Amino acid sequence: MTAILTLDGLTKRYGQVTAVDNVSLSIDANEFFSLIGPSGCGKTTTLRSVAGLESAQQGAIQMAGRTVFDAATRRDLPPNKRPIGMVFQSYAVWPHMNIFENIGYPLKVRGLPRDAIKARVQRVLDMLGMGDLGARMPSQLSGGQQQRVALGRALAIEPSLLLLDEPLSNLDAKLRESMRAELKQVQRDTGLPILYVTHDQDEALAMSDRIGVMSAGVLHQIGTPTEVYTRPATRFVLDFIGTVSYLPCEVLRREGDTVAIRWGDAGEASATLEVNLDTPERGPASLAVRPEHVQLTASQEAAQPGLARGTIKIRAYLGDAWEYHVRVGDCLVRVRTDSAQALEEGSEVAVGVRQGFVVSAADGERDSVLFD
Numbered sequence: 001m002t003a004i005l006t007l008d009g010l011t012k013r014y015g016q017v018t019a020v021d022n023v024s025l026s027i028d029a030n031e032f033f034s035l036i037g038p039s040g041c042g043k044t045t046t047l048r049s050v051a052g053l054e055s056a057q058q059g060a061i062q063m064a065g066r067t068v069f070d071a072a073t074r075r076d077l078p079p080n081k082r083p084i085g086m087v088f089q090s091y092a093v094w095p096h097m098n099i100f101e102n103i104g105y106p107l108k109v110r111g112l113p114r115d116a117i118k119a120r121v122q123r124v125l126d127m128l129g130m131g132d133l134g135a136r137m138p139s140q141l142s143g144g145q146q147q148r149v150a151l152g153r154a155l156a157i158e159p160s161l162l163l164l165d166e167p168l169s170n171l172d173a174k175l176r177e178s179m180r181a182e183l184k185q186v187q188r189d190t191g192l193p194i195l196y197v198t199h200d201q202d203e204a205l206a207m208s209d210r211i212g213v214m215s216a217g218v219l220h221q222i223g224t225p226t227e228v229y230t231r232p233a234t235r236f237v238l239d240f241i242g243t244v245s246y247l248p249c250e251v252l253r254r255e256g257d258t259v260a261i262r263w264g265d266a267g268e269a270s271a272t273l274e275v276n277l278d279t280p281e282r283g284p285a286s287l288a289v290r291p292e293h294v295q296l297t298a299s300q301e302a303a304q305p306g307l308a309r310g311t312i313k314i315r316a317y318l319g320d321a322w323e324y325h326v327r328v329g330d331c332l333v334r335v336r337t338d339s340a341q342a343l344e345e346g347s348e349v350a351v352g353v354r355q356g357f358v359v360s361a362a363d364g365e366r367d368s369v370l371f372d
């Protein structure tokens with residue numbers, strides 16, 4: 001695969017704050033790549049540096065085979081000299097121009113002949129399912145349609161790379177979901193690589209070929225959605241992607257990829273060890289579990305290895321599943337089961353763990369110790 005975008009050791013500081021800390025990544029042709037992380041982690045700054053709206057202090061950026069930025073040589077192409085289309089959260093559709101003019105404007109600025117503009121705008125409108133809306137004014141469109149116009153404007157210039165910064169966050173939940181599928185379809189139809197920034201992990205997991213997970217300017221992991229979910233490289237990724245609850249356990253010994261632990265009310269159990277995480281050699285630790293990896297049995301008999309007694313504190317019906325908050329000792333564990341299994345609040349259960357991560361006990365319990 002040819003990389004369409006490469007960031008090499010990009011570092012951007014604002015005074016004392018290092019917004020982007022030595023970030024390297026590359027995006028292939030046809031790839032949907034999302035940068036994800038909590039507010040302030042440096043996603044937007046990374047995207048703006050790619051766009052040429054920010055100049056980093058260190059590092060280099062290659063785009064479609066050209067160096068567009070290099071801190072060492074002070075090469076820094078302005079945004080309009082970079083082969084990119086951009087869509088931001090606040091989809092600035094110009095209110096005084098109709099839809100056709102909105103999408104055609106960047107082409108007019110570039111001096112394309114009228115006929116060529118007309119043909120290209122119509123092609124983009126057709127692709128976005130808005131073929132007959134060209135004459136409408138933005139005020140006559142829904143939020144989703146306006147966002148499509150912003151996307152159309154970015155696509156019209158036929159960029160080598162599309163940069164999207166939380167483009168769906170102003171839309172309501174239902175529309176956001178359908179726009180996700182639409183965006184993915186547009187990406188498939190055009191083959192255009194996308195660098196997508198979001199704090200919404202569901203969005204990133206649903207749409208991306210690969211995801212980069214950031215925290216405090218640092219890129220912790222790059223991987224497919226499955227990789228970052230099932231094999232998080234760091235504690236931060238484990239906590240940030242999906243849901244985890246922590247149970248106290250004790251590491252008895254480590255053998256290759258497995259670790260023998262004691263947890264629950266009796267005996268020994270072995271768990272799969274993710275060697276890249278901070279699993280202690282022995283002694284007190286935390287067992288981090290995903291909601292779908294916990295098994296509940298309506299029983300008070302928990303005196304078996306790898307089982308613990310628990311009490312259901314809260315249950316919520318999710319349509320296709322039940323979610324339970326189960327109290328185990330001092331911890332609260334989130335559990336998801338299919339909707340056929342309905343256990344009552346207050347009932348005693350045996351809690352089993354099918355899969356988990358054994359990590360150091362430090363601050364692991366903070367989210368799961370709750371009420372009495």
Ligand SMILES: Nc1ncnc2c1ncn2[C@@H]1O[C@H](COP(=O)(O)OP(=O)(O)OP(=O)(O)O)[C@@H](O)[C@H]1O
Pocket residue numbers: 014017018019037038039040041042043044045046199
């Ligand atoms: N122009 C600026 N001047 C000073 N500090 C800035 C500036 N822009 C960003 N920062 C700081 O850099 C860090 C990264 O900000 P950035 O906007 O890239 O984060 P983000 O992950 O995109 O967050 P959000 O999801 O809230 O947009 C933050 O600590 C932010 O306060």
